[in-house]
Amino acid sequence: MRAIDIIHAEHRALSAVLQAFRFVLDGIRAGTMQPDYVLLDALIEYITEVPDRLHHPKEDDVLFVKILEVLPELAPLIEKLQHEHVMGARSTKALREALKVYQAQGSAGFAEFDAAAMRYIESSRKHLVTEETELLPIARQKLAPQDWAGIDAAFEANKDPWSGPTGEFRTLFSRIVAMVPAPYGVGPA
Ligand SMILES: [Fe+2]
Ligand SMILES: [Fe+2]
Numbered sequence: 001m002r003a004i005d006i007i008h009a010e011h012r013a014l015s016a017v018l019q020a021f022r023f024v025l026d027g028i029r030a031g032t033m034q035p036d037y038v039l040l041d042a043l044i045e046y047i048t049e050v051p052d053r054l055h056h057p058k059e060d061d062v063l064f065v066k067i068l069e070v071l072p073e074l075a076p077l078i079e080k081l082q083h084e085h086v087m088g089a090r091s092t093k094a095l096r097e098a099l100k101v102y103q104a105q106g107s108a109g110f111a112e113f114d115a116a117a118m119r120y121i122e123s124s125r126k127h128l129v130t131e132e133t134e135l136l137p138i139a140r141q142k143l144a145p146q147d148w149a150g151i152d153a154a155f156e157a158n159k160d161p162w163s164g165p166t167g168e169f170r171t172l173f174s175r176i177v178a179m180v181p182a183p184y185g186v187g188p189a
């Protein structure tokens with residue numbers, strides 16, 4: 001069940017970036033941090049690229065398909081998760097636009113950007129929790145070794161949340177860590 005380890009690792013990487021994003025928004029809202037638009041842009045790039053290009057395709061095209069085949073009674077849960085993938089991709093696109101507006105308007109535009117970003121962070125967190133608590137434990141229990149063989153192979157072929165297919169996520173993640181202040185990063189306080 002190499003696939004499950006890979007999913008956990010990708011969920012952890014994404015959670016770390018979501019927590020850093022929340023930390024930065026809290027700081028700006030409290031007035032203890034100046035808005036850093038380059039950092040905000042990098043955070044949005046990560047939460048757009050990693051789920052949409054690396055993570056969700058493997059769930060949608062491989063894991064969910066096999067689960068549905070073996071456990072058709074999970075169809076409502078799978079449909080909900082797939083719908084959340086679609087909505088998530090829409091939300092990150094909207095966030096990118098909201099950041100442009102915020103950058104143009106300055107502090108007057110923060111509240112709207114903040115609300116949209118916090119909504120995204122919360123729904124993305126819930127999505128990860130649902131997969132971790134409602135989907136993966138049942139899949140681990142009910143899928144047979146031959147089911148996992150195919151899933152594992154597909155996940156092995158595309159697995160690295162830290163560096164991505166061509167190394168670009170490593171650079172992006174390092175940039176984020178360098179810009180976010182402690183304790184979530186090593187950037188200037
Ligand atoms: Fe998912
Ligand atoms: Fe996931």
